[in-house]
Amino acid sequence: MRSLLIVCLLVNLGPAWSASDASAVSANPGTSSGLTPAPDPANATTAASTLNALAKTVKANPAASALVAALQKVEQNKAPPAPKGLIGLISDSLDVIQSNMLQVAKPQKYWQEQFARAADELSTILSRQEGETPLTVLLHFIEMMALFGFVAITFRYVGKRVRQHFKMEQALSIDPSVKEVLIYILRHIVPLVLALLVEIAVVITLPPSLGRALATLLLYTMIGASVFRAFCAIIFSLSSSGHRNVAIHIMYRRAWKLLYLIGFAGWFGDAINNPKLYFIIGGALSSLGATAANLLAAILCGVFALRFRRPVAHLIRNRSLEVRGSHRARMETLEIVASLWHYPILLLAGGVSLSTVFGPASSGEALNHALSSVALLVSMFFIGTLLHRIGRGKKPTSLRRQSPYILRLKAAIFSLLQIVMWIGFLELLTRVWDHSLLNFANTTQVGHLILAAIGKIALTLTVAWLAWIVLDTAIQEAITPSRSGRYGRNPTTRMRTILPLLRNAALLIILTATVITTLANLGLNVTPLLASAGVVGLAIGFGSQSLVKDVITGIFILIEDSMSVGDWVDVGNGHIGTVEHMSIRTVRLRDGNGSVHSVPFSQILAVKNDSREYAYAALKLHVTLESSIEDALKLMRETGAEMIEDARLSRLLLAPIDIYGLNGFDLHGAILTGAFRTRPQTQAEVVRAFNLRIKAKVDAAPNITFANEWANFPAPAVPHEDIDSAEQSTG
Numbered sequence: 001m002r003s004l005l006i007v008c009l010l011v012n013l014g015p016a017w018s019a020s021d022a023s024a025v026s027a028n029p030g031t032s033s034g035l036t037p038a039p040d041p042a043n044a045t046t047a048a049s050t051l052n053a054l055a056k057t058v059k060a061n062p063a064a065s066a067l068v069a070a071l072q073k074v075e076q077n078k079a080p081p082a083p084k085g086l087i088g089l090i091s092d093s094l095d096v097i098q099s100n101m102l103q104v105a106k107p108q109k110y111w112q113e114q115f116a117r118a119a120d121e122l123s124t125i126l127s128r129q130e131g132e133t134p135l136t137v138l139l140h141f142i143e144m145m146a147l148f149g150f151v152a153i154t155f156r157y158v159g160k161r162v163r164q165h166f167k168m169e170q171a172l173s174i175d176p177s178v179k180e181v182l183i184y185i186l187r188h189i190v191p192l193v194l195a196l197l198v199e200i201a202v203v204i205t206l207p208p209s210l211g212r213a214l215a216t217l218l219l220y221t222m223i224g225a226s227v228f229r230a231f232c233a234i235i236f237s238l239s240s241s242g243h244r245n246v247a248i249h250i251m252y253r254r255a256w257k258l259l260y261l262i263g264f265a266g267w268f269g270d271a272i273n274n275p276k277l278y279f280i281i282g283g284a285l286s287s288l289g290a291t292a293a294n295l296l297a298a299i300l301c302g303v304f305a306l307r308f309r310r311p312v313a314h315l316i317r318n319r320s321l322e323v324r325g326s327h328r329a330r331m332e333t334l335e336i337v338a339s340l341w342h343y344p345i346l347l348l349a350g351g352v353s354l355s356t357v358f359g360p361a362s363s364g365e366a367l368n369h370a371l372s373s374v375a376l377l378v379s380m381f382f383i384g385t386l387l388h389r390i391g392r393g394k395k396p397t398s399l400r401r402q403s404p405y406i407l408r409l410k411a412a413i414f415s416l417l418q419i420v421m422w423i424g425f426l427e428l429l430t431r432v433w434d435h436s437l438l439n440f441a442n443t444t445q446v447g448h449l450i451l452a453a454i455g456k457i458a459l460t461l462t463v464a465w466l467a468w469i470v471l472d473t474a475i476q477e478a479i480t481p482s483r484s485g486r487y488g489r490n491p492t493t494r495m496r497t498i499l500p501l502l503r504n505a506a507l508l509i510i511l512t513a514t515v516i517t518t519l520a521n522l523g524l525n526v527t528p529l530l531a532s533a534g535v536v537g538l539a540i541g542f543g544s545q546s547l548v549k550d551v552i553t554g555i556f557i558l559i560e561d562s563m564s565v566g567d568w569v570d571v572g573n574g575h576i577g578t579v580e581h582m583s584i585r586t587v588r589l590r591d592g593n594g595s596v597h598s599v600p601f602s603q604i605l606a607v608k609n610d611s612r613e614y615a616y617a618a619l620k621l622h623v624t625l626e627s628s629i630e631d632a633l634k635l636m637r638e639t640g641a642e643m644i645e646d647a648r649l650s651r652l653l654l655a656p657i658d659i660y661g662l663n664g665f666d667l668h669g670a671i672l673t674g675a676f677r678t679r680p681q682t683q684a685e686v687v688r689a690f691n692l693r694i695k696a697k698v699d700a701a702p703n704i705t706f707a708n709e710w711a712n713f714p715a716p717a718v719p720h721e722d723i724d725s726a727e728q729s730t731g
Contacts, residue, residue, distance in 0.1 A: 114288055121282030125210065140211025148199045148219055155191035163187070176237055178390055188230050192223045213280045217271050224267030228375075229260050231382050238385040239315055247314040255308055262300045266375065269293030295356055301374060302349035305342040313338035348373075372432045380425045384418055404477055408469050416462065456521040464514040468507065475503045498558055501584060546602060550585040553601035562607045563587065568681050570608035575599050614654055614677055617686040621672040621694060624707045625665075632672055632704050633659055639693045640676070649689055652682040669707025 163183075176184070196219055203212050236248050272281070273290035317331075317338035324331055427437050441451035479499050520526050563569050563579050569589070570576045575597045577589035587604075589597040623632050640657025643649045655677040663673040678686050698704050 114284060117284035118282070118288045121285040125281065125285075137209070137211035137214075140209045141215045142211075144199060144203065144212050144215035145219070147202060148195050148215075151198045152191055152195035155194055159187055159191060178386070181234055181238070181386065184234065185230070189227055192226060196220065196223050208280055210280055213277060217268075217277070220271045221264055221268040224271075225260050225263035228263030228267070228378075229256070231378065232259050235378075235382055235385055244315055244318050247311040247318075250311045251308065255304065258300065258304055258307070262297055262304065265293045265297035265300060269297060291356060295353055298349040298353050302346050302353075305345040305349075309342040312341060316341060345374075373429055376425065376428055376432065380421065383421060387414055387417055387421070390414070404473050405470070408473050409466075412466065412469055453521055453523070457518050460514060460517045460521065464510050468510050471506050471510075472503065475499050475506075501558070501582075546600075547585065549602040550600045553604070554582070554584050554586075557601060557604070557607075558582070563609055564611075567609050567611035569610070571599055571604045572606055573599075573603065611680040613680065615680050615683050617676040617678050617683040617690070619657070619674040619676065619687065619690050620663075621698075622669055622707045623672065623698075624669040624705045627670070627704045627707075629662055629670060629672070631701060632698075633661065635694060635697045635701065635704065636672065636674055639690060639697060640674070642693060643676075643686070643689060646689075649686065652678050652686055654678060 199219060200216060203216055206212065236251055239248065269290045269292075272286050272293065274286070277286050317334045319327075319331065319334070430437050441447035478495055516526050516530070519529070557563065563571075563582070565579050565582060567579045568577070569579060571587070571589070575589055577591035577595075577597060579587060580590050580596075581588040586598050586600050589599065591597065619636070621632055621636060623629070636659055637657065640659075644653060644656055653676055657674055657676055659672075659674040661672065663671045665671065676686050676690070698706060
């Protein structure tokens, strides 16, 4: 249809087209031969005038205009293609994958070519006779090894003399300090690295040689494996403690050789893939050796994950008793990580190995990236463990304790450093895989906005965290001071009651401010949210008047200090007991039977508190009327004097016994009373001690008898004559 439209236009244009384009064709002869001419302003002007003439011709010709309109209508009424759906999309994706796989060489053909090229390069090396015979290669190899050995032994001897002079420990102890770790690094790693640097410097100054290259390659690999194993030893020693010694012992005894082999294979693959060795060994041979070494390292990593999944899980999940008791969420997270840690390593090792064997030629880069990621992860664990050891520090040897503010701020700073370290790890990890988070944030508008928002949120969270640490430490020190003497004082019961409520209120305020600030940094308008929160709060206040009454009453009770935690109170309606907890709305009491009473503040009409300043222990002695009152009062005074002199009871008594005297009579005898002024909530103990002593004294006194309702029972015997005379007189 489009061709028909073009034919109609050409027929109707007639002389206008030929007249306008004749000069253009003659001026550009290259176009007729199929060549593309260079852009010319004159040609552009001619083309524009030609299009204008064409448009005018179409508009002037009614037949052509009608034909164009009809064709446009048919094009618009044309039905769109039916959607393929999910199955169609999957089919198209498989077609694309299949077409891409057809463009890649088959694995078998690729590896045949690689082995053939490597064999050619190896035969070239073996048959090369350009002034470098096998004996020359061997001599160059031996001289480089001897040079390295001499330098390494020299550095070791110097280190030994320095260690003996300063009396340093030779072995790495369990849970070492930072100083011991640095000494271990200087002793085991620095001499080898320095000797290798000397050997490399000598090799660079000499002419290229196969023997020297092989010696440098072997030394580089061995030193790299030793460094890797030394770092693992430091990590094990820093992670060692009482609850991890079994796992550490297993790792030391069984994983040592495997770790050395992993380090050897990884460093060998990195060393042989150096472009400077291509001229000596050959590119194909170097690439094949690097791929084989890296593949072996990946397989050994998988073997390590399978063999030592339980000891490593033991190291991950086991924490001190304090951490297990106070950080439940953290322990649950560690349990999950400990049970699943080996699966990512197995997937990474297996996936990269399979892609290397059966994938295209570029899969070797993925293997290098995977091993670099593992090495980077080990380095991060080493740095993190070292930071944790520095932050924990040594146990104080003196009795003087550090300020709790310094301890908590120090722990917070090291936690922030660990967070920054892991953020840097993510950036380095993305760079290993040929990407960069910082480049994405700096080169794109979306990344710039995301980076700015994350930075503001991180600053907000850091400030809120530090503010909470300062406030919480101040409140905790006021409730339970960690230092005694002139630097600390015992808190009052009022402080122990009000300060936890203030702590909860401060936490709520900090969380609210942090959430609002975070939402604002995310670009949300928080003004409607605040207005809605105010309306909702007002509605809740009207709907829960009893709750508001409880809160207001509780505030006044706390301000007036009518009761505190630990007081024995009676708040009416049968609620009597010791105050265990006070919230902003209720008070929790535990009575003498162990029952718990939760009483809202609005139901408290009066508070009877038996735990303020002092109390009185009421004493009572009930004797018969025939007993000597003076002797009984004397016994009470003697008993009170003995209790004052008692070492245990004297801490409970605030004043000597106060004898009130003969307080009254009843049907059974006389009542003698007195009292002790005691400390709060010790009345019962004082009364029991008094009763025990007065009982022994009354039993020993001949003229004092306890009065009771059976004192005159049975009645004295009456003669029979008196009974008969009484009956006769009655009759």
